Amino acid sequence: MLSAESAAAVRATLPAVAASLDAITARFYDTMLGDRPELLDGLFNRGNQADGGQRRALAASIAGFATALLERPDERPDAILGRIAHKHAAVGVTDDQYVIVHKYLFAAIAEELGSALTPGAAAAWDEVYWLMAGALIAREALLYAEAGAHGGRTWRRWEVVRRTPEAPDVVSFTLRPGDDGPLPPARPGQYVSVRVRMPDGVHQLRQYSLSGALGGRLRRITVKAERGGPDGAPPAGEVSTLLHDTVREGDGLTLSAPFGDVRLEDGDAPVVLASAGIGCTPVAAMLHHLAETGSRRRVLLLHADRSPRAHALREETAGLVDGLPSAERVFWYEEGAQDLDGTGGGGAARVLPGLMDPGRVDVPADADVYMCGPLPFMRTLRESLLGRGVPPRNIHYEVFGPDMWLPQG
Template identity: 65%
Template sequence: MLSAESAAIIRATIPAVGASLDTITTRFYETMFGDRPELLDGLFNRGNQRSGEQRRALAGSIASFAGALLANPNERPDALLARIAHKHAAVGITDDQYVIVHKYLFAAIVEVLGEAVTPEVAAAWDEVYWLMAGALIAMEARIYAHAGAQDGRTWRPWRVAERREETADVMSLLLAPVGDDPVPPALPGQYVSVQVLMPDGVRQLRQYTLSGYGANGLRRITVKRVRGEGAPEGEVSNLLHATVKEGDELILSAAFGDVTLPEGEAPLVFASAGIGCTPITAMLQHLADTGSTRRVLSLHADRSASDHALREDMESLTAALPGGQKIFWYEDGDRGVAGRMDLAEVEIPAGAVAYLCGPLPFMRDARAQLIGAGVAPRDIHYEVFGPDLWLPAS
């Protein structure tokens, strides 16, 4: 709970701080990595640093948390915090790193805003930071405990049992655990971090959704090669595509993520686009494996059938469900409905719960269409690949 004195100061200063957050977070990362370059080794995604996505995500999370405290002083925005906590756990964030972030973040605030940061203003924003950090630390401790890990130590080797080319730019890797230690649990919809040693000797982490499961603890990830197309190429995805073969070992984290499929009887609507099919395919497999009789509407949009990774899996798994129905949209119109996803003529089941995954513009549009079709906003869940820059209001 934010104190009344601090709330008044935050309300008065949030316009100025919010307007400068991009500058503040830019300076924060510059100074922190200048003093602590080791943090780029195996913790921060340097691709997101170059593109500015991580900076914008940090600024957005601070602004969203402060705004939520002002709007509901007696409530904690757990939905926002849970998403962040799972992202942190996936890369092994530990309690002491919040102290490091605090040091450089507040130094950047003072440097950018100057004399406007009075002792009272600094104390109020300090309270906001530690309310957020304290809540995240507690959440992450519970997440680590559930994953059977301590202090962010969730890593173990996995062997590539099979490599399958899905499309020209997408491959799947079937992975088997190495060693006799128990395999931490995973839920359909969760993701793992893959730790890769780059040619320059720096370790980089990337998150990949579990797209399927197998017997004896086997897990599958599906990796899209990120091509430049006006932006830097994905250094990790391209390295994995170029080098990984059957029999190799990869270092993976436990599974994390809060967008998972709960038990229940409500009808389900899955709407995905592009590589967003990965968590949806895992959810479909879980439903098929458990003999679910729920009404399931599987919707997917892509450039073409040949670009649709896991197409055969989505078709066969949906067909295995007594209440399953699929509709695929392809921009070239071949082997599917022509054009982009349009739900105007689609019968959305009453009381449905929806799961979205794909590019942000697609999810915004799909969410609006589903709300227009009668799906309650609270029943629409989504997964963002990369820093979460989209926090739709309920």
């Protein structure tokens, strides 16, 4: 994929570029958004800009793509590309925006590296960028076509038909489309973007997993209000807080088509659904699908939370598991586990104190694992599963926000 001459130049300069990527991406975003502030209106997440999450994710994707080209020159790094393409499609990225990014990114590289960036090295990194951009443009075009959202025109107005409190600071919104047109398919595990106008007039997007009602013309998202830091000041949690505080039944919301490369695949292999906190939302959609299709697969639901009261969708997901013929569930709570039946017991339902410990359950080595939750939780769980013989290819994960993990293997 990468020419031999460019590969040599990238290999020689990768250490310098990698060491400067944080500074490069910081300069890139500061300059681009300073010149083009309209990009913050409905495209870039200013919360991720404020905490550096988007900058670190971009740096990781560039370094990961370049490294993959060098280490596996005959393969395209599909795992990296697939995840990014779905994230881009969910916010409506268009082909022309890659040209804008190229302009500001390469200006930042030149300014940060100075004389260390020779013309040959610049040409080589330019080749890396357009290989990555071209592959993403092709993938995103296919995703838009599948969703009937050509050219990034993915937005649609929906009406809130039901608002349901699920746990402290967690609310579900059941939605129906505002028109009679055909709906793009929604697969269990996928998410939608919600586009809202903030009090200062700027539009912001956030992604929320579909937590149920995937069939027919109803869909549901379940939103946890992230109240921010000690002073509760934006941009931390500004969209989720706005949804909680202002959206009621009968109101309208603008949603994208569903996207996301982590989705429950049909088959006969055992399924492990593992989550922590609000990571239960894509898992709930997967359980609904298994129940609605009459699945007879072995299903193991694992969830960790602060307490039973904080566990959103607890009774719903427990009921879904209990209705499946070959399913069991184990819940861990940091506090309050003793208040529920089944503490430390066996059988189809178990409630255990403390943090999730997969060593307490029998995880089939041939299971397909889907997990969602905070990054430290998923790192620890993945390491444990690998140690118990679950192949890396069988472990799928969803990250809320920029993906800065990108585990390989």
